[in-house]
Amino acid sequence: MSQSATLLLRLAGPMQSWGLQSRFGIRDTAREPTKSGVVGLLCAALGRSRDESVDDLAALRMGVRVDLEGVLAREYQTVGGGTWPGRTEYGVKRVGDKALDAVVSTRFFLAQAAFLVGLEGDAALLEQLVDALR
Incomplete structure (x- = not known):
């Protein structure tokens, strides 16, 4: 049987967003x-690709x-619009010289928030996370 441990992460910064039900032009945030x-x-810190399993991380218990x-x-953003010969929109090559419509987005953030997140689970996995986060 593996040994259990707890990892504490302090998450603090000028702007944070923890999306819940974001769709299209509105990007919400949890509190x-x-x-x-x-x-x-954690996947980013570990260098995992999007197609790799996250089952081991999802199995961790978390408290905040x-x-x-x-x-x-609330932040209002616009991206694109106009024509830029040879440029791409979102990494997709444009066809022709057609003007692009601007993408309008409303995004919500938590300003000046700070949290302590506790993760509990397999000690060996948490040690890997500590190394990856350094």
């Missing part, structure tokens, strides 16, 4: 870190302490 968001950060609630902030 605290989501497990899928934390797993995504809110240290600083932060302020819900």
